[in-house]
Structure formats: C-alpha cells, structure tokens
Amino acid sequence: MENNNFLYIEPHVYVNVAKNGAILFNTINKKLIDCRKDDVNGYSFLTRVKENSSQGSIQLYKREVLDSSISKLLTKIRNTHMGDIMSSNTRLVSSRPRFRITDSVEALMKNEDLTVGFKAKTYLKEIILFSGSKFNCKQFQKAIYPKSIDQGNNSNFGSIQLTKLFSRLIDEINEYQQLKNINIIYTETLGKEHLLPLVNALKNKKSKITIHFSIVDSNRIKSLLIPDLNYSIYIPNNIPVSNTLIKTLDSEYTCLFNFIVMETQDLYSIHQLRKTTNVDIHPFPVYKENFQFFEENVFIDPEDIISQKIDLRHISMNRSINQNFFGKIYINEYGQLSSSLTMESRIILDETNRIIDFIIIELQENRSWRLLRSHVSPCKDCKFNELCPPISRLEFEMNRYNLCKVPI
Numbered sequence: 001m002e003n004n005n006f007l008y009i010e011p012h013v014y015v016n017v018a019k020n021g022a023i024l025f026n027t028i029n030k031k032l033i034d035c036r037k038d039d040v041n042g043y044s045f046l047t048r049v050k051e052n053s054s055q056g057s058i059q060l061y062k063r064e065v066l067d068s069s070i071s072k073l074l075t076k077i078r079n080t081h082m083g084d085i086m087s088s089n090t091r092l093v094s095s096r097p098r099f100r101i102t103d104s105v106e107a108l109m110k111n112e113d114l115t116v117g118f119k120a121k122t123y124l125k126e127i128i129l130f131s132g133s134k135f136n137c138k139q140f141q142k143a144i145y146p147k148s149i150d151q152g153n154n155s156n157f158g159s160i161q162l163t164k165l166f167s168r169l170i171d172e173i174n175e176y177q178q179l180k181n182i183n184i185i186y187t188e189t190l191g192k193e194h195l196l197p198l199v200n201a202l203k204n205k206k207s208k209i210t211i212h213f214s215i216v217d218s219n220r221i222k223s224l225l226i227p228d229l230n231y232s233i234y235i236p237n238n239i240p241v242s243n244t245l246i247k248t249l250d251s252e253y254t255c256l257f258n259f260i261v262m263e264t265q266d267l268y269s270i271h272q273l274r275k276t277t278n279v280d281i282h283p284f285p286v287y288k289e290n291f292q293f294f295e296e297n298v299f300i301d302p303e304d305i306i307s308q309k310i311d312l313r314h315i316s317m318n319r320s321i322n323q324n325f326f327g328k329i330y331i332n333e334y335g336q337l338s339s340s341l342t343m344e345s346r347i348i349l350d351e352t353n354r355i356i357d358f359i360i361i362e363l364q365e366n367r368s369w370r371l372l373r374s375h376v377s378p379c380k381d382c383k384f385n386e387l388c389p390p391i392s393r394l395e396f397e398m399n400r401y402n403l404c405k406v407p408i
C-alpha cells in the first residue's frame with residue numbers, strides 16, 4: 001500500500017522542465033536546484049512536480065522516496081526552503097498568485113473582452129520616431145552613431161512628412177493615458193517647429209520626450225537643446241570626445257550618455273571617461289562581427305540569470321509578453337508603424353488607420369510584443385526560458401536568440 005506522504009511546494013517556487021533539464025527556483029531566497037536530463041529518475045520526478053505545480057503538492061510514491069537521486073532532490077528542496085514532506089489523507093492545496101496583465105492579454109487574444117479597444121489603448125507605453133523607409137537595426141544604428149557603423153543610404157525625415165507626422169501624432173496621443181515616452185531619433189530636418197507643439201500637447205501628461213543623437217551631431221542640434229526635453233547621447237568608440245562637452249551637456253540638460261562598446265578596450269575607455277568627467281556613462285554594446293567580445297562580455301550563464309530581480313510577477317509576464325518590446329511602436333516619416341526594427345510595417349498612420357488598429361493586430365499576432373523565448377529555437381527547449389531576460393535588440397543584431405553559455 002502507498003503511504004500518504006505529499007511533497008508540498010511553496011507558492012513562490014518556480015518549476016520548469018525542458019529538453020536540457022529541469023529546475024526549481026526559489027523566487028525569494030534565489031536558490032536554484034538544477035537537475036540534468038541524464039539524471040533520469042530525478043528528471044522524471046520533477047516532470048511530475050511540474051505537472052502538479054498548479055495544485056501545490058504531489059503524492060510521493062514509496063519507490064520515489066527510496067530512489068537515491070529523488071531522495072537527494074527532496075533533501076535539497078527542504079534545505080532550500082522550497083517545500084516539505086507532509087503526511088495527509090487529502091491532497092494539500094496552495095493558492096498561486098494570478099496576474100492581471102497575463103489574463104488581460106490572453107482575453108484580448110481571444111477577443112472575449114468587450115472593452116478590447118479601451119484596454120488595448122492602455123498598453124501603449126512608448127513611441128519611437130525614426131527615419132528610414134524600411135525598418136532595420138542597421139538604419140537605427142547609423143542614425144544614432146553614424147561614425148561607428150559602415151556608411152550607407154541613410155534616408156532622412158523630409159520636412160513636409162515630418163510636419164504631417166507630428167500633427168497626426170498630436171491628434172492621437174491624448175487617447176493614450178499610459179504613454180510614458182516619446183523617443184525621437186535625431187534627423188537633420190527636425191526643428192523646434194516640430195517639437196514645441198508636441199511639448200505643449202504633452203504638458204499636462206506624464207510623458208517625456210527624449211531626443212536620441214550621436215555626440216558627433218552635438219553642434220548641429222544646438223537649437224534643439226531646450227530644457228523641457230531629455231537627451232540620450234551616443235558616444236562612438238572610435239572618435240576622440242571632449243570632456244568639457246560631456247560635462248556641459250550633463251550639467252545643463254537631462255542627459256543619458258551611452259558609450260558604444262564593441263571591444264574590451266572600450267570598457268576601459270568608459271571607465272576613464274567616467275573618472276575624468278564624473279558623469280555616469282552607460283555601456284551600449286553593438287554587434288559588428290565582434291563575436292568573441294560578445295561571448296566574453298555579454299553572454300550570460302545561469303548565475304547571471306538568477307542574480308537578476310526575478311519574482312513570480314516577472315515570470316508570469318515572461319509567459320505572455322516580451323517586456324523589452326511590449327507597448328512600444330516604431331513610426332517612420334511615412335507614418336508606417338512597426339513593433340520592432342526588424343518587422344515589416346503593417347499599417348500606415350492616415351485618415352483611416354489609427355494607432356489602435358496597429359495595437360490590436362500586434363496583440364492578436366505573435367510578433368514582437370509577444371515574442372517569447374518559449375516560442376523560438378533553441379530557447380524553447382531550455383529550462384531557463386521563462387527566467388531569462390526577454391529577447392532584445394541584440395538578438396536581432398546577432399541573428400541568434402541564445403546569447404548565453406547554457407548548453408541545450
């Protein structure tokens with residue numbers, strides 16, 4: 001006869017089973033139990049734990065308790081405060097938290113929610129205005145740090161298109177109460193005449209406008225340096241940069257400095273620049289066939305993954321949305337909308353199409369906003385796929401999803 005022992009798993013413990021093994025992760029004390037797939041008994045036991053994880057407990061069979069690898073796992077589970085063995089005549093139940101964003105996005109997918117239009121509007125968080133007839137990462141790179149990337153065709157916002165686009169946007173943005181950021185990639189035709197009406201339209205809202213530009217363009221954009229705006233400034237790694245200019249920009253305006261990093265030497269340069277300017281300067285890695293640099297400095301291992309801030313809410317979000325892209329739309333000078341730099345535009349902002357139409361399409365189709373590691377190879381077969389940071393622009397630039405040292 002089987003005994004009545006149950007393994008109770010704490011609600012804050014995350015369980016995942018994939019082709020390359022199984023894990024239990026305590027989201028409170030950050031302890032990880034990692035089980036390889038070749039530990040056949042341990043792996044199949046954790047598969048059963050995963051299948052029952054929504055219930056909070058599983059019955060333990062005698063043969064499992066007597067198995068040495070399962071019993072080692074049970075000891076680890078107890079020692080890491082992830083659960084305990086309890087005797088009971090009925091199954092132990094624990095309630096697991098639910099998160100509204102997941103439910104809400106799922107409801108929108110199925111179009112069950114009658115308020116779909118209103119809810120979808122609350123998802124727009126960020127607009128990126130950008131020059132170029134096609135969306136691709138290289139154009140973005142050329143726009144923000146022109147000297148560090150091979151030169152090529154880099155189309156510019158035409159002034160007429162720009163005026164039309166800004167007035168179209170001003171008409172629309174009042175409907176988007178959660179819109180926090182409007183990012184504008186600097187272009188030569190951008191002028192105060194475009195920005196001031198936008199600044200006025202956002203006066204009573206919490207949205208902020210940030211102009212992104214390369215420090216090599218500082219002289220050209222002087223007329224746009226106005227106190228109401230924020231600036232994100234990119235410093236190419238291959239040009240000498242004036243400390244005085246950095247200090248002046250930093251003291252007079254709200255600036256974020258990004259240093260383009262392509263090789264190890266660049267990390268040293270950031271350190272020097274921080275020391276000599278006393279300004280916080282962030283590394284901004286760019287891929288340009290510098291694979292070894294990325295492998296050594298950007299690729300993550302399990303330690304990096306679990307050392308991030310991960311709670312159940314974060315994991316739940318990773319199951320339904322890509323937190324790097326969700327809520328962001330890219331708009332070029334022709335009013336074409338895209339959800340990322342690599343996606344073709346599906347809608348042109350005009351008298352018939354509005355931003356909301358684009359949001360609904362984006363939510364219904366599995367594109368950037370919902371581009372999950374669990375959907376793409378090789379991450380879909382990895383036990384860390386819901387703990388790992390979401391897919392980012394770097395993956396697109398490198399054309400591979402697993403920027404990590406974890407074997408599949």
Ligand code: SF4
Nearest residue numbers: 379382385388402404
């Ligand atoms: S990047 Fe992909 S393969 Fe690498 S650890 Fe994360 S989920 Fe796994």
